[in-house]
Amino acid sequence: MKQVKERRDDQTASDEEREDEQDLRQINIGLLGLGTVGTGVFRLIEQHQDDLQKQTGCKISVQKILIQNVAKERHIHVDEHLLTTDPNELIKDPDIDVIVEVMGGISNTKTYIAQALNEKKHVVTANKDLIALHGGELLTLASENECDLFYEASVAGGIPILRALVEGFSSDRVTKIIGILNGTTNYMLSKMSKDGLEYEDCLKQAQNLGYAEADPTSDVEGLDAARKIAILGTLGFHTELSLEEVDVRGISSVSKKDIDYGKEFGYELKLLATADRKNNEIELEVQPTFIPKTHPLAHVNDAFNAVFVQGEAMGETMFYGPGAGELPTATAVTSDLVTVVKNIKLGVNGRGTVAPYRLKKFKRKDNRYHRYFIRLIVEDEPGVLAVITQSLAQQNISVSKMVQKHYKEQQAEIVIITHEAAQQSFENWEKEMNLYSEKIEFASYYAVEGDDSR
Numbered sequence: 001m002k003q004v005k006e007r008r009d010d011q012t013a014s015d016e017e018r019e020d021e022q023d024l025r026q027i028n029i030g031l032l033g034l035g036t037v038g039t040g041v042f043r044l045i046e047q048h049q050d051d052l053q054k055q056t057g058c059k060i061s062v063q064k065i066l067i068q069n070v071a072k073e074r075h076i077h078v079d080e081h082l083l084t085t086d087p088n089e090l091i092k093d094p095d096i097d098v099i100v101e102v103m104g105g106i107s108n109t110k111t112y113i114a115q116a117l118n119e120k121k122h123v124v125t126a127n128k129d130l131i132a133l134h135g136g137e138l139l140t141l142a143s144e145n146e147c148d149l150f151y152e153a154s155v156a157g158g159i160p161i162l163r164a165l166v167e168g169f170s171s172d173r174v175t176k177i178i179g180i181l182n183g184t185t186n187y188m189l190s191k192m193s194k195d196g197l198e199y200e201d202c203l204k205q206a207q208n209l210g211y212a213e214a215d216p217t218s219d220v221e222g223l224d225a226a227r228k229i230a231i232l233g234t235l236g237f238h239t240e241l242s243l244e245e246v247d248v249r250g251i252s253s254v255s256k257k258d259i260d261y262g263k264e265f266g267y268e269l270k271l272l273a274t275a276d277r278k279n280n281e282i283e284l285e286v287q288p289t290f291i292p293k294t295h296p297l298a299h300v301n302d303a304f305n306a307v308f309v310q311g312e313a314m315g316e317t318m319f320y321g322p323g324a325g326e327l328p329t330a331t332a333v334t335s336d337l338v339t340v341v342k343n344i345k346l347g348v349n350g351r352g353t354v355a356p357y358r359l360k361k362f363k364r365k366d367n368r369y370h371r372y373f374i375r376l377i378v379e380d381e382p383g384v385l386a387v388i389t390q391s392l393a394q395q396n397i398s399v400s401k402m403v404q405k406h407y408k409e410q411q412a413e414i415v416i417i418t419h420e421a422a423q424q425s426f427e428n429w430e431k432e433m434n435l436y437s438e439k440i441e442f443a444s445y446y447a448v449e450g451d452d453s454r
């Protein structure tokens with residue numbers, strides 16, 4: 001008897017659930033792209049539909065997917081009627097509420113997103129290249145059309161760092177953001193450090209494993225990280241910053257020897273992307289940088305990403321996680337989608353974005369301070385060291401540590417770690433050393449982040 005009653009209760013509950021489901025509003029999605037990230041988004045929407053419905057009160061349904069090659073074999077079962085090669089079937093379809101852009105590229109994609117916003121469709125994108133170049137313009141268009149435009153997945157894949165900056169730090173003033181934002185270069189530098197490999201061997205390994213592209217320029221020359229720090233700086237400092245305003249230096253000239261010397265001083269070499277704001281003046285840069293092994297960023301290895309944020313009130317916080325990959329990136333995209341759907345239910349789309357409101361002023365080189373690691377190969381004869389140190393003193397650069405080792409016949413290798421010095425002074429000193437190029441070869445230099453007392 002009790003069993004029958006329980007069965008009846010179950011029956012009633014599932015009938016109620018079915019009725020609830022029928023009452024749910026359906027939000028229709030147009031997916032631009034079904035590659036690595038698109039496949040992940042499609043999977044999450046299908047597999048997590050129950051949770052998504054409970055959180056948003058809406059049924060989320062992918063109605064059309066734009067691809068370029070219909071004959072391509074897919075790693076996921078998708079009803080073939082959903083696939084199209086005609087963008088208008090998504091962008092012009094009045095039944096589609098949200099466009100999720102995960103196809104990449106700039107020119108076509110910008111056109112599609114602009115058209116979608118003008119059609120009053122909300123947009124979620126994972127496209128850092130597009131946002132770094134045209135984010136300001138597209139956000140204005142979104143706001144004019146009372147639409148949402150979210151791009152959490154464009155920086156540090158699965159780490160919810162944009163939301164943390166916009167919401168978590170809204171009551172604070174962010175003074176510094178330091179990121180390890182490119183998985184490929186972090187993988188390569190970790191390998192060089194751990195396995196003692198040279199740059200070229202690491203690059204080949206990264207390419208074989210699919211971490212690095214056949215043309216790795218964007219990653220190894222720091223452009224990918226530069227795009228991402230421009231996005232983080234814009235949100236963190238409420239100031240519109242662009243890729244061209246980032247000073248960029250990549251890792252292609254890093255040698256195993258530099259990494260080994262750094263280790264002797266207790267440092268690890270990382271490609272750091274930094275946005276710094278002091279006295280309302282901003283500094284934006286990407287460069288290979290030595291950090292003390294005691295700094296939490298020194299322990300971010302392989303293809304992982306991390307973002308270290310300093311706030312005036314908060315102090316230091318660090319976010320760590322996968323910077324790419326199908327499901328981590330798809331999680332960020334789908335979370336943005338959840339926010340869009342919640343906003344649709346509340347009728348508040350396009351009202352959450354705060355346009356950058358602070359004036360933009362950059363630090364001059366005589367007001368940018370770094371510690372430096374310098375490696376020189378010099379003639380091993382009296383007077384050479386004096387030339388180096390006197391010239392450093394003239395530029396007001398003081399030495400924190402120094403080692404000299406035999407290099408080869410009649411030559412020595414000198415590594416100097418300086419205290420904080422103005423970038424302008426360092427560049428003046430470098431120029432002066434070039435006057436002595438017969439006796440002093442400037443082999444390499446890197447910035448050093450933080451002090452050694454951490």
Ligand SMILES: NC(=O)c1ccc[n+]([C@@H]2O[C@H](COP(=O)([O-])OP(=O)(O)OC[C@H]3O[C@@H](n4cnc5c(N)ncnc54)[C@H](OP(=O)(O)O)[C@@H]3O)[C@@H](O)[C@H]2O)c1
Binds near residue numbers: 072323325
């Ligand atoms: N992969 C990651 O881990 C990751 C992480 C963070 C951000 N992102 C960003 O996410 C976006 C997508 O990356 P992904 O790795 O998923 O790329 P992907 O694997 O190359 O997939 C691209 C998809 O878009 C379609 N597509 C490309 N160009 C098209 C065009 N002109 N017209 C129609 N369809 C087109 C492709 O169609 P076919 O399938 O027919 O070729 C494919 O389905 C990029 O902006 C990327 O920067 C990726």
